[in-house]
Amino acid sequence: MAGRKLGELSERLRSCFRRIEPFVQARKYVRAVTSELPKRNGWTIAEYVGDRTPDRTQRLLNRAVWDEAEAMAQIRRFAVSGLEEAARKGGRRRGKLVIGALDETGQQKKGEATAGVKRQHLGCAGRVENGINTVHLSYVREGVGHALIGFQQWIPEEHISDPVTSLRSALPLDLTFRTKGQLAIDICTTVAADGFRPDFYCGDEVYGSCTELRAHFEADKQAYVLRVQKNFRIILSSGMELSCDQATKTLLKRERQWEIRSAGKGSKGDRWYAWAWIATNSARHYLLIRKHLRTGELAFHYCYVPESALLTKTRLIRAAGLRWPVEEGFEFGKDCFGLDQAQVRLYTAIARHAVLVCAALAVCAVTAALLRDRTDSQAPEPLHPDQLPPADPGLIPLTIPEIKHLIAGTTTPRPPGHATHWVNWRRRHQARSRWFHKRARLARDIKITQVS
Template sequence: MNRASWDTLGAMSAIRRFAVTRLDAAARPGGLSVGALDESGQEKKGTATAGVKRQHLGCAGGIDNGINLVHLAYIRAGAGHTLIGSRQWIPTEQISDPIKAITTGLPLELTFATKGELAIDLLTDAYADGVRMDFVAGDEVYGACPHLRAFLEERDQAYVLRVRATFALTLGGGTCLSCEQAVAKHLRQKRTWTIRSAGDGSKGERTYAWAWIATASRSHYLLVRKHRTTGESAFHYCFVPAGQPVTLARLVAAAGLRWPIEETFEFGKDLFGLDQAQVRLYEAILRHTVLVMAALAICAVSAAAARRRTDTQAPPPTRPDQRPPADPGMIPLTVAEIKRLFNAATTRTPSLEHTAHWSAWRRRHQARARWFHRRARLATAYTLLS
C-alpha cells in the first residue's frame, strides 16, 4: 500500500469531483448543499503507527490509544452524502522527532496542524476542484477555530458551526456576552422559540425548539437549538455574507444537514472498513482511506440516482389513531443495499435474485416500521421547557 506508484491526493480529487457532480445531478432544484467537517478515530495497539497516541476517540467513548483523521463530507439535501476529503492529524511530538518521523513515513515537509487547520486544507482542495457549498458545518472543534472562521469569511462562505456555551458574542451596543448569557437575557419568553424540523430521520421528523439572536455584525448570528423534553441547548455561530438569503428556516436546515456525516462514518466503517486499515505508515493510512472513499462514493451516488424510482413508501400518518396501510411500500435503496447487490452481481453466491428478494423484504419491513414510528410520535405530547 505504501510503495505502490499512484497519486493519492490526485485520486482523492477525482473521487471528490465524481461524487459532487453525481449527487448534484440527483438532487432536486433548490436543495441545500453542505460541507460537513468532523473527525473519526481508529483504535490502535502499540506505538508504531503514524499519529498514534492516547487521545479522545469517539469510537472508544473516551480516551484511548489510536489515530484521528479529519474528514469533509458533501451532503446534498434530498439526494445523499459521502466523504470527499480526508487528512490525518499528527501530534507535534511525532513530527519533531526525526526517528519517529522516518519510521512512520511522515513527509519531510509535514508541519503540525490543528484539526481546524486541516479542515482549511480540505476546503482549499475542494474549492480548487470547483466544489461549491451553500454552508459549511462542523462541531465545537471547528467552531472554536478562529483561523477556520476567518478563512471561510474571506471567501464569502456561509457557515453554521457549533460553539460552546462559553463562546463570546458581541451584541448590539457593544455588549459582550457568552452564548449562555445571551440566551438567558434575550430568549427567556417561550414565544421567542419556534418548533422546527432539523431533517427527516428514520423514525420521523427530528423536531427541536429553535431561536436566533443577531449580533453586532450584520452577517453573524447565534442559532440556538433546545431539546423539547430535556431542555438541553446547543449553540451554533453562523455567518451569512451580504447578498445571500438569511432566514431562521434556512439556518435550521443547514444545521440539520450536519448530522449525515455520522451516518457516512457508519457506512464507511461497517460496510467498507474505514477504521480497519491494517497499515502503519502515513501514506498507507491515507491511501486506505482514499480506497474506502471511492467505494463509498460509488454506492452513495448509485443510491442517490435510484432514490426517486425505488421509494414506494405509503403516505405518512396524519393522526395517532390512523389505521396502517395494507401495503407499506418500500424505503428507497440505501448504500448498504446497493453494496449487497453489487456484491451479488460480481460473485456466484448468493445469487443476485436471492439478494434482491431479501433486499425487497428488508426495505418493506423498514417502511412498515417507519410508518408505525411516525404514528407513535403523533401521540407523544411534548412541552417546551423554559
C-alpha cells in the same frame, strides 16, 4: 447501475496510476471492501481477490507509485457530479441547500508504531484510547444524498518533530503540525480549487472554536454554521459581551421567542427542536440556539452569512440540521466498507486505504441517489394516531448499505434472487417500522411548525 458507475469511476482513476498492475490491484481492492468480508486487511483482501499472498495488496498501499491525492480529487468530482445529476433528475436542485460538513473520526490502534497514533479521545470509542484521528469533509445535497470527498490525518506535533518517529512512520519531509481546524482549512482550500463552494460549511465545536477557520471562511465570503461551546463569547448589538449561555438566559426568557421547527428528516421522520436566534453587533453574524424538546438541552451555533447571500433563520436551521450526514458517512464507511479496518502503519498507506474506501462509498452513494425515486414505494405517512396500518407498507428507497449488499451478491455464490430477496425484505421491514414510529409521534402533544 452500480457496476456502470464503478466502471465510470475506474476510468477517472486510471490516470492516477503510472503502471497498469497497481491500477488493476486497486480495482480489486475496491471490490473487496464492497464485499461481505467481516474484516478487511491485507490477508483477507488478498484471499478474496484470488492472490496467492498479501504482497500485492501491501505493495499497493505502501510502495506502489500512484497519486492518492489526485485519486481523491477524481473521487470528489465523481461524487459531486453524480449527486448533482441525481438532484437534477429528481427535481431537487431549486431551493435545496448544498452543505460541506466537517468532522473527524477515529480508529483504535494497538502499540506505538502506527503513524499519528496517540492516546486521545476517540468518538468511536467514547473515551480516551490509543488510536489515530482523521478530519473528513462530507458533500451533502439536501434531499438527495451525501459522500465523503476529502480528508487529512491529524499527526501529533511530537511525532513530526521526532526524527526517529517521523522516519518510522514515513511522514512526508515537508509535513508541518496542523490543528484539526487548520486541517479543515487545508481540505476546504483543496476542494475550493475544484470549484466546490457550498451554501454553508458546518461543523461541531472543534471547528467552531477555531478562530483561524472562521476567519478563513469570512475572508472568502463563505457562509458557515458552526457549533460552539456555551462559554463562547459574542458581542450583542447593544455592545454588551456575553457568553452564549448568558445571552440565552438573558434574552430568551419567553416561551414565544422559541419556534418549534424540524431540523430535517432522519430515518424515523422529522427531528423536532425548539429554535431561537440572537443578533450580534454584526449584521451578518447570528447566534442560533437549538433546544431539545424533552430535556431542554441547548446547542449553540455561531453563524455567518456574507452580504451576497440570503440570510433567514429558516436557512440557518436547515443548514444546522444537515451536519449529521457526515456521521452517517462514517457509519457507512466503517460498517460497510472497513474505513477503520486498515491494518497498516505508514502515513501514505493509511491515506491510500481511506481513498479506496471513499471510492467504494462514492459509487454506492451516487447509485442510491440516482435510484432514490424509482425505488421508493413507501405507503403514505399516517395522518392521526389512531389510523390503521396499511396492508402493504411498501419499500424504503435503496440505501448505501443495500446497494453494497446487491453488489456483493453478484460476486458471492448464492441461489438466484437471494440477495435481492433479502434487500427487499429489509427495506419492507424498515418501511413498516418507520410508519409505526411516525404514528406514535403523532400522539405526542407538541405543536410543530414545518420548515418550508
